[in-house]
Amino acid sequence: MKFQYSLIAVSLALVGCGGGSGGGDATAPSYNVAGTISTKGTLLDTPVCIDLNQNFVCDVTEPSTKSNNAGEFSITSTNKNILTSPILAQVDQGDELTLNMMTPGRGLSKGNDINGVTTLIAALVIDGKTVSQAEQVLKDWLAHANVKLPGTVMSDPNASELEYIEQNTVGLLSKMKPEHITLGMATMAQTLSYNDKSLAAYLLSDVEVSELAAKLSSLSALGSVGNDTGTVLYYTVAKGHSNTATPQELFPGQDAEFGFDKLEKQAATGNGFKFVKLSATGEKLKVDATTWACTLDERTGLVWENKSADENSLQFKDRLFVYESEDFKPFSKDLEQVGCVNARDNICSTKQYIEHINQKSLCGITNWRLPDYQEFYDVLDFGETEKDASGVVYGMNFKFFPQQTLGSPYLEYGSVWFQAFTFTENDKVKTPEYLRMPLVTVRGADRGQSSSIEIYSDKKDPTADDSYQFPIRLVAEKGE
Numbered sequence: 001m002k003f004q005y006s007l008i009a010v011s012l013a014l015v016g017c018g019g020g021s022g023g024g025d026a027t028a029p030s031y032n033v034a035g036t037i038s039t040k041g042t043l044l045d046t047p048v049c050i051d052l053n054q055n056f057v058c059d060v061t062e063p064s065t066k067s068n069n070a071g072e073f074s075i076t077s078t079n080k081n082i083l084t085s086p087i088l089a090q091v092d093q094g095d096e097l098t099l100n101m102m103t104p105g106r107g108l109s110k111g112n113d114i115n116g117v118t119t120l121i122a123a124l125v126i127d128g129k130t131v132s133q134a135e136q137v138l139k140d141w142l143a144h145a146n147v148k149l150p151g152t153v154m155s156d157p158n159a160s161e162l163e164y165i166e167q168n169t170v171g172l173l174s175k176m177k178p179e180h181i182t183l184g185m186a187t188m189a190q191t192l193s194y195n196d197k198s199l200a201a202y203l204l205s206d207v208e209v210s211e212l213a214a215k216l217s218s219l220s221a222l223g224s225v226g227n228d229t230g231t232v233l234y235y236t237v238a239k240g241h242s243n244t245a246t247p248q249e250l251f252p253g254q255d256a257e258f259g260f261d262k263l264e265k266q267a268a269t270g271n272g273f274k275f276v277k278l279s280a281t282g283e284k285l286k287v288d289a290t291t292w293a294c295t296l297d298e299r300t301g302l303v304w305e306n307k308s309a310d311e312n313s314l315q316f317k318d319r320l321f322v323y324e325s326e327d328f329k330p331f332s333k334d335l336e337q338v339g340c341v342n343a344r345d346n347i348c349s350t351k352q353y354i355e356h357i358n359q360k361s362l363c364g365i366t367n368w369r370l371p372d373y374q375e376f377y378d379v380l381d382f383g384e385t386e387k388d389a390s391g392v393v394y395g396m397n398f399k400f401f402p403q404q405t406l407g408s409p410y411l412e413y414g415s416v417w418f419q420a421f422t423f424t425e426n427d428k429v430k431t432p433e434y435l436r437m438p439l440v441t442v443r444g445a446d447r448g449q450s451s452s453i454e455i456y457s458d459k460k461d462p463t464a465d466d467s468y469q470f471p472i473r474l475v476a477e478k479g480e
Contacts (some may be wrong), residue, residue: 035112282364414442
């Protein structure tokens with residue numbers, strides 16, 4: 001996933017552990033962060049640290065302190081990175097159980113609240129989002145559950161409107177190991193539901209908490225190795241605010257300073273992505289090959305379908321399809337808008353397209369499927385600068401994904417169909433008339449932003465207008 005692999009952070013000369021100066025240079029400026037842990041448990045002497053390497057563990061080299069009985073803490077250090085790095089609290093829950101909770105670093109010297117909600121935000125930030133983008137993810141799902149939150153999430157993470165999210169998150173955190181939290185929490189935040197129940201409007205049972213925690217941990221264990229963000233430039237106020245390849249002392253801890261993009265930059269991509277072109281039968285091709293059928297992501301082992309620029313091809317990048325599964329049949333008005341109408345080939349839905357591509361054994365693979373949200377988000381390249389004819393920047397590495405879709409005619413964000421859907425989460429308004437699809441903006445200045453939309457089923461009132469149709473980009477596990 002979009003982790004900022006802060007591997008070089010541990011080599012920094014850290015000072016100020018325990019809140020003191022640690023014997024550093026007396027003339028060096030010091031920085032302070034303070035806040036409050038807001039959760040149940042014994043808060044007196046709770047370890048709190050600046051999690052510089054973002055591993056959900058308070059390492060001995062990281063600036064740290066302990067909270068008072070009210071959960072209040074303060075950390076002082078000459079390391080300016082404490083202002084922008086996540087703050088971690090390890091709360092004793094009894095029975096040898098520790099609750100690892102975090103809040104994102106926001107440059108605040110005080111007012112850094114830590115609870116379950118802020119842990120979700122922090123996980124999304126580590127996974128590649130900005131704080132405002134992470135907040136919007138939660139607010140969108142709150143809105144879908146008919147929960148209105150005044151203000152932003154981080155302005156009051158203890159708001160009563162967030163209570164269900166808080167309790168469900170704390171329950172899950174209590175059953176997850178530190179190494180599974182980032183990906184597990186980031187994944188959960190993208191849907192904020194379980195068994196069609198909104199985590200913003202429904203309190204999971206102990207059994208459900210255990211089941212979901214196990215699934216999230218399993219997913220994290222399988223997918224813990226993922227891509228970096230693709231960002232190799234640093235923000236600067238110089239040169240007309242243009243980005244630069246030079247680290248900026250005024251703005252430390254930037255994404256470009258960490259991870260695969262810094263430590264394992266690839267000549268082929270110009271950043272940390274490790275892509276390989278594959279032939280129609282699955283053989284690896286040279287990096288300068290001009291024709292290829294699939295792209296292998298060597299970091300995740302996933303193989304991605306390469307789309308076509310030919311408007312008459314079934315694999316045309318902008319050909320539209322409706323969503324269909326064993327349990328969901330498309331709305332008639334949506335079927336009137338898709339590519340098969342003019343092509344007259346009767347391949348109109350995601351289900352039919354997947355079956356056709358698998359029958360072809362594209363790239364020697366017969367288990368093609370729709371990607372899930374997280375898999376697709378993981379291949380977004382936030383460092384890509386290539387633009388289309390309209391001047392809109394692409395969201396995937398152009399050298400390996402030259403044919404990138406516009407998306408739906410109603411939402412030209414570059415989105416494609418995903419496999420992860422839920423019925424309306426709130427039981428009070430649950431309906432078989434539509435599914436809710438996660439949406440990610442792929443193209444343009446807002447690439448990476450998340451939202452969701454409603455996709456109509458065949459149960460929808462036939463007098464209604466159509467909903468949405470999208471292109472497809474299939475994915476498969478290597479070797480299948």
